[in-house]
Amino acid sequence: MRDFLASLGVGLLVFASFASSTHYSLNSYSVGPAGTNNAHSSTYYTQSTGGEISGNGTVSGHFNGSSGGVQAEQLAVPQAPTVSNNSGTYYNELLVTLNDNAGTNSYPSDVTFSIGVSTANCFTSACINSSAVQFVQTGGSLGSSQFYQSYSAWGSGSGTTITGLSPNTTYYVAVAAKQGTFTNTEYGASTSAATGAPSVTFSLTPNTLSFSNILPNTVYTSSTVSFTLATNADYGGNIYNAGKYGGLYSPSRSYTLPSATTNLATAQHGFGLQGASVGQTSGGPMAIDSPYNGTGNSVGVESTTYTPIFTTTAPVTGGTATMNMQAKASGTDPASTDYQEIMTFVAAASF
Numbered sequence: 001m002r003d004f005l006a007s008l009g010v011g012l013l014v015f016a017s018f019a020s021s022t023h024y025s026l027n028s029y030s031v032g033p034a035g036t037n038n039a040h041s042s043t044y045y046t047q048s049t050g051g052e053i054s055g056n057g058t059v060s061g062h063f064n065g066s067s068g069g070v071q072a073e074q075l076a077v078p079q080a081p082t083v084s085n086n087s088g089t090y091y092n093e094l095l096v097t098l099n100d101n102a103g104t105n106s107y108p109s110d111v112t113f114s115i116g117v118s119t120a121n122c123f124t125s126a127c128i129n130s131s132a133v134q135f136v137q138t139g140g141s142l143g144s145s146q147f148y149q150s151y152s153a154w155g156s157g158s159g160t161t162i163t164g165l166s167p168n169t170t171y172y173v174a175v176a177a178k179q180g181t182f183t184n185t186e187y188g189a190s191t192s193a194a195t196g197a198p199s200v201t202f203s204l205t206p207n208t209l210s211f212s213n214i215l216p217n218t219v220y221t222s223s224t225v226s227f228t229l230a231t232n233a234d235y236g237g238n239i240y241n242a243g244k245y246g247g248l249y250s251p252s253r254s255y256t257l258p259s260a261t262t263n264l265a266t267a268q269h270g271f272g273l274q275g276a277s278v279g280q281t282s283g284g285p286m287a288i289d290s291p292y293n294g295t296g297n298s299v300g301v302e303s304t305t306y307t308p309i310f311t312t313t314a315p316v317t318g319g320t321a322t323m324n325m326q327a328k329a330s331g332t333d334p335a336s337t338d339y340q341e342i343m344t345f346v347a348a349a350s351f
Helices: 125-129
Strands: 082-084 094-097 112-118 134-136 160-162 170-178 191-194 200-205 219-221 225-231 237-243 247-250 255-258 270-279 307-312 316-328 343-349
Touching: 082 191, 094 170, 112 160, 200 343, 225 237, 225 307, 225 343, 247 270, 255 270, 270 307, 307 316
Parallel strands: none
Antiparallel strands: 082 094, 094 160, 112 134, 112 170, 170 191, 200 225, 219 316, 225 316, 237 307, 237 343, 247 255, 270 316
């Protein structure tokens, strides 16, 4: 009798068939598990995924992505911001307001934003790497590094001011968003605005004033001189005065009724200036400088060097001011009909 030795093994036989129809056939396909891995060290992060992405992308007001992959985590690209030059009055700054994170479809509260600024309207990676794009930093200055902070830190609906810009230049502004480590978007659509030119306008009226008579021991007050001032200078401006003689001078007598900071009601004699009123349409405010802010017969000296009489420390629109002159003679001052003073008023702004 012949012995037979046999061994049995257990195996798995996989059958596969190609999916097909009358017009199309899928020659190969596979189904595999998917997963993600977030490995990191103290300085670098990696994010990987397995499996295949299939199906249509999903989109909402602020998020989009494809199923099964990292794309599902991406934020939507932010909308174009609002950029204002304050009706052309900003010459070295612009006001930027983010148009996201408002209303019912707002980004999550932990999303941060970066504001890019370019004079070339280019926000691609090539422009960013070539330094054609600068980025708004804390305080509104521009820097070479992307800087992200929250919507509220960017001023929420009130916006934030970009500073240090050049006059008469068009700037384009775009926004990117980021949530966490792997979700920063590209920069979205841009909005542009042009900075204005530094400006200061100034006028006064009338150009001449006269005292009908100056009798001894009596204070005489002139009619008012009116000024207008407007400037977009960051630090405002001043209206200055200087006189040729430093008082009322009589060429025929070679005598000057001297100017002084004093109360003419009690002084023996003198001549001086007094600010009467100030106002503005917006900005400022306008103010009367000491010692010209007295009342009654208190006057400030009219110097031969330029001295500020009216001041604003901020941009002002429709600034106004009025001033009078007061004089008093004594019984010992020589009488004459040719007492005069040539006064020069200058406006200067601090840009």
